[in-house]
Amino acid sequence: MLYPLTFVVALSMIKDISEDYKRYKSDKQENYRTVRVLNTETGEFEMKHWEQVLVGNIVKVMDGEFFPSDLILLKSAEKSG
Numbered sequence: 001m002l003y004p005l006t007f008v009v010a011l012s013m014i015k016d017i018s019e020d021y022k023r024y025k026s027d028k029q030e031n032y033r034t035v036r037v038l039n040t041e042t043g044e045f046e047m048k049h050w051e052q053v054l055v056g057n058i059v060k061v062m063d064g065e066f067f068p069s070d071l072i073l074l075k076s077a078e079k080s081g
Contacts, residue, residue, distance in 0.1 A: 030068075036060040 036045035038058040045060050050068070053059060058074070061067050 030066075033066055035065075036062075 031049060031051035033050050034047045035050055035053060036059060037048045037053060038044075038060070039046050059071065061071075
């Protein structure tokens with residue numbers, strides 16, 4: 001009677017491990033994308049990896065580039081704002 005439960009739990013563990021690994025690979029890929037970050041000392045934008053972006057950094061996202069949902073939009077060049 002214990003064998004069916006063990007089988008179901010084992011399958012669930014394998015599925016969770018597989019999903020976690022896929023999420024890890026996806027996160028790593030996203031973190032190595034580059035973005036323009038404002039250097040406050042020079043006033044120029046420098047290319048950095050997303051993993052190097054800190055809270056409070058100002059980033060410049062061009063049209064068609066990756067834009068994560070946890071950024072706050074300060075200005076847009078679009079006519080509609």
